[in-house]
Amino acid sequence: MSRSLSTRRLRASLLGLAAAGLLAASAAAQAAWPDRPIQMVVPFPAGSSPDILARAIAEPLSADLGQPIVVDNKPGAGGNIGTRFASKAKPDGYTILLTINGPMVTAPTLYKKTLGYDPLKDLAPITLVGTSPNVLVVPAGSPAGNAQEFVAMAKSKPGELNYGTVGPGSSSHLAMAMLEHQAGIKLQQIPYTGFPQIITSILAGDIQAGFMVPGIAMSQVKAGKAKILGITSLQPSDVLPGLPTMAEQGFKDFESISWDAIFVPAGTPDDIVRKLNAAIRKVIERDEVKAKMAALYFTPAASTPEELTALVVNEKKRWDEVINRLGLSLD
Known part of the structure; x- marks a missing residue:
């Protein structure tokens, strides 16, 4: 065997061992995660x-x-x-x-x-x-007692009612946009950084409504400071028993989970x-x-x-x- 061939084989062997070592080290690092x-x-x-x-x-x-x-x-x-x-x-x-x-x-x-x-x-x-499911929340003192009455109120004051969202494109925005489209009403969107700020503004009367997750709203609903006009699942919810769906109130296929x-x-x-x-x-x-x-x-x-x-x-x-x-x- 020539000396050059032996040297090449040695180098190849060393490279192979180095590669194997790197793979083993990588595997060990991942195995140690976190x-x-x-x-x-x-x-x-x-x-x-x-x-x-x-x-x-x-x-x-x-x-x-x-x-x-x-x-x-x-x-x-x-x-x-x-x-x-x-x-x-x-x-x-x-x-x-x-x-x-x-x-x-x-x-x-x-x-x-x-x-x-x-x-x-x-x-x-x-x-x-x-x-x-999301819930449609209004102040306790709102004249609307259900979703249809809210729509009637919005039609009587086109463009005057405000609603809160956690930002354009959020489910809180699109759910109300769907309602506007189906009901033929026009509301003003007010974006907030989160649902706690929305419910605070509803209680203060700064905005008149908002679709939101119920976890933020229910404590205020139970305290009599806000009320829910409808939920956005197609079927009644086990976690929100007794609350009517938007679909049940005449808004066909209204779903926003x-x-x-x-x-x-x-x-x-x-x-x-x-x-x-x-x-x-x-x-x-x-x-x-x-x-x-x-x-x-x-x-x-x-x-x-x-x-x-x-x-x-x-x-x-x-x-x-x-x-x-x-x-x-x-x-």
């Missing part, structure tokens, strides 16, 4: 429904994973700002996102030029967390995605977490990553039809 605190981005303010859900999940998840879960509120633009932030984070399993359907489903159609992220390309699904789900930046290693999915699904099944979700009028709804992707795709198709029919664009 070995430092994890950031859970919530694109809504403290006290909002997504924030409360995030904190209900973060504590037991932290215990199970053996590392702190730090909830980081980044509100603004109906959740788009925090969602965009998470989509640009390093895909190493140390940034996770708990967001709602607006930034994932309707925002890409409403902000075709300026959104700054693609939910299906820049984020990877982990699991659905929970679902809840809020959901919260967890995503990570695209490119996060598959084994970390699987570990997160298994850990979070386990947490969601805990009785104490279910109780906290029930207090927010949310139904637990864990899923596989594939099921969450299908939900986003199907919801986007349905809401695109609504947005295009209404001619809505926010660019």
